[in-house]
Amino acid sequence: MSSLASAAGTGMTGIAASDALTLRAIRIDDAASCAELSRYVGWPHRREDWEFVIGLGHGLVAERNGELVATGQWWPYGESHATVGMIIVAPEQQGAGIGKRLMQELLAQAGQRSLMLNATVAGAPLYVRLGFRSWGGGVRQYHGHALVVAEPAPTLGKRLRLGSPGDLAMLERLDREATGLERGPVLAALLKCGECLLLEQAGQPVGFSILRDFGRGKVVGPVVAADEMDARTLIACWLHGRAGQFIRVDLPLGSGLGDWLVQHGLAPAGDVTAMVRGDLPVASGPARLHALVTQALG
Structure with a gap:
């Protein structure tokens, strides 16, 4: 059983202070682990779907004790704009600032581009704090x-x-x-x-x-x-x-x-809210x- 599934089964919510979190560039060979993480939070993406989005853009994964626990990506559309997405943090790892750290790194990578994303209700407050605003659109x-x-x-x-x-x-x-x-x-x-x-x-x-x-x-x-x-x-x-x-x-x-x-x-x-920075x-x-x-x- 994977450590993600084990954590869900035991109700683990704490993170030991000695458990170091590391960020690194996402790779195509992360697709299987990313698919497991996305299934864990109820997303339908297959390994092949992850390979598709990873191959088109840039991004990061967060690892703790060798386990992939979070992802985030961005996709450039020319030099002026980009989209941000696939922001996932394993539920038992949430509340430790991982999502904020991921987003800050993605924003730095994207530079001066205007950024667009579609936000869940849970994710929207973080994006607002990072300078995103709702522009009246959304997706159903x-x-x-x-x-x-x-x-x-x-x-x-x-x-x-x-x-x-x-x-x-x-x-x-x-x-x-x-x-x-x-x-x-x-x-x-x-x-x-x-x-x-x-x-x-x-x-x-x-x-x-x-x-x-x-x-x-x-x-x-x-x-x-x-x-x-x-x-x-x-x-x-x-x-x-x-x-x-x-x-x-x-x-x-x-x-x-x-x-x-x-x-x-x-x-x-389900609906998501369109946001732009x-x-x-x-x-x-x-x-x-x-x-x-x-x-x-x-």
């Missing part, structure tokens, strides 16, 4: 076993086709319009591990969505489109033919797609981000 997770969904038909004058790594430049442009961020490496990685759909009008791309394995099943995201009708089409294509499969979609709070997802078998599964990126549109890659990556 939907997940569940999909019901039968009819094959969608794009609106008049539009067509769907499968995307490929050769479409990366177009995807980067659409994503930049929707987010104001330079997320090329993330999109390139998604194209390697997932399936992509492009929505075109008059031969020009106007939206896209990506489906990949994640957690308990599959996740749809990002979804980028000019309006909710096109976003619904891009999501429905992935739900079609997958009745009974576990699907997750993370929507910005206030999205009109939530009720539609509920009608097709997905249920709300610095300036928000400016999205030029007309494309909009209708579903996130992950709550950590945005």
Whole structure:
């Protein structure tokens, strides 16, 4: 039995003063231990999901007596912005300032970039003390076993086709319009591990969505489109033919797609608060981000 599981079973809450805490850079070969830690706190991430996020960014782990007890990461989007996430401290280690120490190190690594994160209720007070503020947004997770969904038909004058790594430049442009961020490496990685759909009008791309394995099943995201009708089409294509499969979609709070997802078998599964330290990126549109890659990556 792992020491994390043993601690949970014995109700250990104290930390001996002689137990030295060390921070070091996160590595790909930490993915299995990170997955165990995330399962311990109720997150669904698999080893492969950790390998994906570790490979895209920077971060730290905290170890005590050789046991990985905390994680934190950040992902640069150009020189001006970054996101922060995967902040986990093992429950029996909480209250000792580990989360604050991790965050301070991550902020120092990110330099002068404006930083964005999605905060749980428990984490928000720490982030406020470190200079983050809520900006009125947030994310609501939907997940569940999909019901039968009819094959969608794009609106008049539009067509769907499968995307490929050769479409990366177009995807980067659409994503930049929707987010104001330079997320090329993330999109390139998604194209390697997932399936992509492009929505075109008059031969020009106007939206896209990506489906990949994640957690308990599959996740749809990002979804980028000019309006909710096109976003619904891009999501429905992935739900079609997958009745009974576990699907997750993370929507910005206030999205009109939530009720539609509920009608097709997905249920709300918790909200997080969007926070920023610095300036928000400016999205030029007309494309909009209708579903996130992950709550950590945005």
